[in-house]
Amino acid sequence: MALPKLEELSKSVAKGPSLMTGGIPRHDWLETTPVFKPENFPYPTNPKRLEYLGFPNPRVWSPEDEDWKLPENWKDIILQGFKERIDKFRSFRIFMDCCVRCGACADKCHFFLGTGDPKNMPVLRAELIRSVYRNDFTTAGKLFGKLSGARDLTVDVLKEWAQYAYQCTECRRCSIFCPYGIDTCEITMMMRELLHLVGISINWCMEPVSNSNRTGNHMGLQPHTYYENVQYLAEDIEEITGVKVDVPFNKKGADILFITPSADVFAEPGIYTCMGYLILFHYLGLNYTWSTYASEGGNFGLFTSNEMMKKLNGKMYAEAKRLGVKWILGGECGHMWRVVHQYMDTMNGPADFLEVPVSPITGTRFDNAASTKMVHISEFTADLIKNGKLKLDPSRNAHRIPTFHDSCNPARAMGLLEEPRYILDHVVPKWHEMPENTIREKTFCCGSGTALNTDEIMDLRMRSGLPRANAVKFVQDKFNVNMLSCVCAIDRATLLSLVNYWTPGVEVCGISELVGNALILDGEQKRETGLRFEPLAGMEG
Amino acid sequence: MATVEHNGHSYEVDEDGFLTKGTEEWNEDWVEYVKGIEGISEMSDEHWKVINSLQEYYKKNGIAPMVRILSKTTGYPLKRIYELFPSGPGKGACKMAGLPKPTGCV
Numbered sequence: 001m002a003l004p005k006l007e008e009l010s011k012s013v014a015k016g017p018s019l020m021t022g023g024i025p026r027h028d029w030l031e032t033t034p035v036f037k038p039e040n041f042p043y044p045t046n047p048k049r050l051e052y053l054g055f056p057n058p059r060v061w062s063p064e065d066e067d068w069k070l071p072e073n074w075k076d077i078i079l080q081g082f083k084e085r086i087d088k089f090r091s092f093r094i095f096m097d098c099c100v101r102c103g104a105c106a107d108k109c110h111f112f113l114g115t116g117d118p119k120n121m122p123v124l125r126a127e128l129i130r131s132v133y134r135n136d137f138t139t140a141g142k143l144f145g146k147l148s149g150a151r152d153l154t155v156d157v158l159k160e161w162a163q164y165a166y167q168c169t170e171c172r173r174c175s176i177f178c179p180y181g182i183d184t185c186e187i188t189m190m191m192r193e194l195l196h197l198v199g200i201s202i203n204w205c206m207e208p209v210s211n212s213n214r215t216g217n218h219m220g221l222q223p224h225t226y227y228e229n230v231q232y233l234a235e236d237i238e239e240i241t242g243v244k245v246d247v248p249f250n251k252k253g254a255d256i257l258f259i260t261p262s263a264d265v266f267a268e269p270g271i272y273t274c275m276g277y278l279i280l281f282h283y284l285g286l287n288y289t290w291s292t293y294a295s296e297g298g299n300f301g302l303f304t305s306n307e308m309m310k311k312l313n314g315k316m317y318a319e320a321k322r323l324g325v326k327w328i329l330g331g332e333c334g335h336m337w338r339v340v341h342q343y344m345d346t347m348n349g350p351a352d353f354l355e356v357p358v359s360p361i362t363g364t365r366f367d368n369a370a371s372t373k374m375v376h377i378s379e380f381t382a383d384l385i386k387n388g389k390l391k392l393d394p395s396r397n398a399h400r401i402p403t404f405h406d407s408c409n410p411a412r413a414m415g416l417l418e419e420p421r422y423i424l425d426h427v428v429p430k431w432h433e434m435p436e437n438t439i440r441e442k443t444f445c446c447g448s449g450t451a452l453n454t455d456e457i458m459d460l461r462m463r464s465g466l467p468r469a470n471a472v473k474f475v476q477d478k479f480n481v482n483m484l485s486c487v488c489a490i491d492r493a494t495l496l497s498l499v500n501y502w503t504p505g506v507e508v509c510g511i512s513e514l515v516g517n518a519l520i521l522d523g524e525q526k527r528e529t530g531l532r533f534e535p536l537a538g539m540e541g
Numbered sequence: 542m543a544t545v546e547h548n549g550h551s552y553e554v555d556e557d558g559f560l561t562k563g564t565e566e567w568n569e570d571w572v573e574y575v576k577g578i579e580g581i582s583e584m585s586d587e588h589w590k591v592i593n594s595l596q597e598y599y600k601k602n603g604i605a606p607m608v609r610i611l612s613k614t615t616g617y618p619l620k621r622i623y624e625l626f627p628s629g630p631g632k633g634a635c636k637m638a639g640l641p642k643p644t645g646c647v
Contacts, residue, residue, distance in 0.1 A: 043556045225602040232610060266607055456556065 003458045006501065013466060018116020020107075025118055030131075033156045034163040036063040042166060042202040042454050049210040050199065053308075057199025068159070074198045075153055079136055081197045085190055086137060092190050095182045096133040099126060105174035105184070110445050111167050114463030122174035122184040125164045129191055132157065162200050165191035167460065169449035170303070171408040176441050188450075193305045201304070205451030208300045212312050216295040217262035223292035229265045230290060233275050240533070242525030245282035250323070251289035255360055257320050258288050260331025260377075261297045261489035264510075270492045272531045273332055273510030277377065279519055280512065283390070284361055288329065294319035297333035298489060302343075303450040310347040313339050317351050320373075327357035328374040332510045334488030335449070338413035340372050362387040376410065378487055381515055382419040385426050391520040396527060397428040398537035400483040400514065403475045404431065405468065405495065406443035407488030417441070420487055420511050427511075427518040432479040438471040448494035461494070462501050469502035476503050484508045547574040557632070560639045564596060567639030575637040580627060588625055590615050595638040605631070605640045 004012070017023035025032070047058035056077075061069045071077060086093040105122040107113065112120040119125060127149070134141035134150040141150035151157065170185035178184075195201065208218035215222050221229065230247050238244050248254065260277065264270040281288055294316045301309030320328050330336060344351075354373035357366040364383045366375045384390050404424060410416040417440050424431045438444050447465030475481040484495055484506055492508055499506040517530050528539045545552045548570045553561045558578070560566050572592070576584060594614045598606045605611075608630050612619055619630070626633030631642065 046555075220604055222603055225604060229607060229610075232607070236609075268608065271607065271609070 003462065003501070009459070009462060010466075013114060013116070013463060016116065019118045019121075020113060020116035023116070029118060029124060029127075030151060034160045036159070036163070038064070039457055039459050041163065042204050042452065042457055045201045045203045045206040049203070049206045050201070052210050053206070053213065055199070055201070055206075056197060059199060061199075063159075063162070068155070068200065070155070070158075070198050070200075074155075074158070077197050078153060078158065078194055081194050082133070083137065085193070086133070089186075089190070091183065091186055095126070095187055096130050096137075098180050099123065099130065099182055100180070102179060104177045104179060105182075108174045108177045109168075110171070110173070110447055110467045111169075111464045114447070114466045115167070115460070117167075119160070119164050120167055122168075122178075125168060126182070126184060126187045128157070128160055128164055129187065158195070158198075158200075161191045162195055165195065166202060166452065167464070169408070169445045169447065169452060169464070171445035171449060172412045173408070173442065173445065176412065189302075189306075192303065196305055202451060202454075204454035205300050205303050208298070208451070209304055209308060209312070212296050212298075212300065216291075216293050216315065218296055218298055218300065219262045219266050221262055221266065221295065223295075226262070226265060226292050226295050230274070230278075233265070233271055234278055236531075236533075237275055237278060240529055240531060241279070241521055241527060243282070243521045243523060245278050247278065248289045250291055250293075252323050253325075254287050254289035254323060255326050256286065256288040257294065257316075257323055257325040257328045258290055258331065259294050259297045259316055259328060259336075261333045261336070262295055263298075263489040263493060264331060267493060269496065269507070269509055269513070269532075270489050272513040272516075273492065274512075275531045276510065276512030276514070276516030277331060279516040279521065280381065283519055283521055284384075287360065289323060289325070291319050291323065293322075297331055297336040299336055299339045300451055302335050302339050306347075309339060309343065313344055314348050316374075317344075317348050317354075320351070321353050326355040327369070328354070329357075329377060329380060330374050331377050332487040332489065332492075332512060334407040334409040334490055336409075337376065337416070338409040340374050341414040344374075345371050359383055361389050376414070376416055376419070376487075378410075378416060378419040378423060378511060381512070382422045385423060390426075390515075392426055392515075392518040393520055394427055394429050394518050396517050396530070396536055397514050399530070399534070400428055400509075401479065401481050402428055402431040402483040402485045402509070402514070403434050403472065403479075403481045404439070404511075405434075405446070405472075405484055405486040405491060406439050406441075407486050407491050408443060408445050408449065410487050411443050412441055416487070420485075423511055423515060424485065427514045431485075432475050432481055434471040434475050438467070444468040444471065446488075446491045446494045446498060448497075449490050453490055453494045458497070461497065465494070465498040466502065468495075469498050472499060472503050472506060476506055482506055485511055485514065487511055545574065547571070555642075557636075557642065559636050559642055563641055564599060564639040567596075571639060572637055575633075579633050579637065581625075585625075587617065587621075591617070591622060591625060591630075591634050592638045595634060595640055599638070599640050605635050 041063045050058035131151040140148040168188040172185045175183045211220035264274040299312045301312040351373045356370045357375045444467040448461045495508045
């Protein structure tokens with residue numbers, strides 16, 4: 001089934017029967033059961049992956065089948081797992097207890113805005129599991145049952161969890177509007193974790209997890225391939241700039257270990273971001289190293305389970321220790337920063353064997369990373385610019401009129417709001433902000449995070465990405481914006497599909513690509529093209 | 542997993558029609574089959590050059606090459622690869638060559 005035409009999908013979003021367009025549901029939400037059809041749920045995990053990872057209940061199954069081939073005692077497993085988690089995670093118990101159903105979150109979710117499905121209101125998404133919590137773990141629920149909003153866990157309830165836990169990108173936009181600060185992301189995380197206990201998961205998440213566990217990165221790139229890919233990008237840089245850049249790998253005793261998403265060394269447009277990093281590090285003469293073991297910044301364990309996240313995060317620090325570096329520099333990844341800033345310290349930290357990061361070029365001490373020992377490439381670059389250490393020619397980006405998409409996790413999980421903007425101010429002649437309500441802490445998700453960036457649910461992705469695309473359309477129409485810049489690898493992949501669909505003519509890039517284009521290297525040849533081999537302004541002929 | 546029958550051969554494929562056992566199960570009849578669904582009228586030397594190059598790379602690396610490496614080894618710009626394989630290098634050429642789909646942030 002092909003993706004509907006733009007006119008049809010936009011009409012369906014704007015006028016179709018949904019809660020967003022004033023349609024009133026005919027049934028109580030408790031009486032509606034989930035419907036699975038092609039393209040509304042990602043492919044289930046290939047059993048080989050689950051077997052390899054030692055996850056429960058590997059089997060071939062289909063969400064469209066009535067029988068999901070659950071273990072016989074599935075209900076006991078889920079309730080036992082539920083109990084363990086409300087005992088272990090205080091946040092989970094609080095989030096189960098404290099919602100007052102004010103509805104402030106309801107229309108803040110991009111999935112709700114794009115689908116109009118009431119169960120995509122964050123409050124109701126949480127209620128899908130909260131109702132079971134009430135039933136089995138609270139006195140009120142035990143005494144008053146349905147009257148207190150409790151319901152029994154049935155197969156349909158479990159299927160409903162699956163449907164809506166995989167229509168949430170854990171972007172946390174809703175949580176900044178919640179007066180209690182309920183983090184719906186953590187509720188979704190728990191739903192997904194519980195579903196794993198009975199073998200319900202999606203392949204697009206678990207294949208990267210299993211690849212990462214096996215070869216160190218999502219793509220499944222083996223060390224020699226990873227190395228060759230980066231070398232290949234270095235050759236392209238030489239062709240464009242005339243300068244040969246070194247690519248140090250697995251170098252013991254380097255000052256800094258650099259880790260970025262593996263998509264940056266494999267797929268467009270991430271590879272251009274990667275070329276930007278290489279140019280910057282060469283320019284600085286940085287004593288750093290890549291690693292073929294810690295070859296992934298991303299951590300789909302975050303979208304899987306606490307234990308898996310911990311394990312995959314662990315390799316970054318194990319490698320930093322093995323190589324004897326002082327600290328870690330992280331590339332333009334999104335969710336890696338959620339893991340590093342908010343979970344790493346209690347999972348694998350403190351990383352006492354590393355030093356508090358100090359820029360070897362400017363001497364700036366990054367006290368914000370005193371515990372994790374990991375600095376974001378945008379912080380690092382902005383500091384270089386602020387200290388006058390970079391020779392830049394913004395006119396080399398004159399063919400780009402960017403806007404900046406705050407990637408959810410860097411924005412909301414680590415507060416990285418100013419640095420990418422500061423960099424943009426210095427590397428492009430002009431750029432334009434999208435409307436205030438759609439940027440910074442209130443940024444709209446690309447619509448395909450948390451491993452929902454798979455093609456078989458493209459209709460859903462184009463709906464959930466519509467609020468972001470709509471803001472892009474606004475600046476495209478008003479300021480002729482032709483480049484959507486961001487600091488996340490999932491964004492670089494998914495926003496591309498999004499803009500190709502909703503706002504053709506707009507391209508997608510990482511901030512470091514623009515830095516690499518503008519940076520003036522010693523001994524460089526006259527640049528006629530950008531890092532994509534696209535002609536620079538005035539060189540089109 | 543579904544099964545595809547073609548010319549007396551039976552192939553196990555994933556949801557998107559890629560060979561689940563990859564190059565192990567691949568043969569020229571599979572090429573014939575994908576040719577049909579891809580809408581390619583005749584297999585040219587250029588098609589074969591792309592297929593051979595993909596398989597050779599896969600043997601060494603266990604993964605499909607970056608698109609730019611494919612362009613470089615075959616000498617065909619991306620545009621030409623799309624002309625040869627209308628669904629593109631991933632969904633068209635890789636499928637025909639018996640390679641798996643890449644995953645992650647792509």
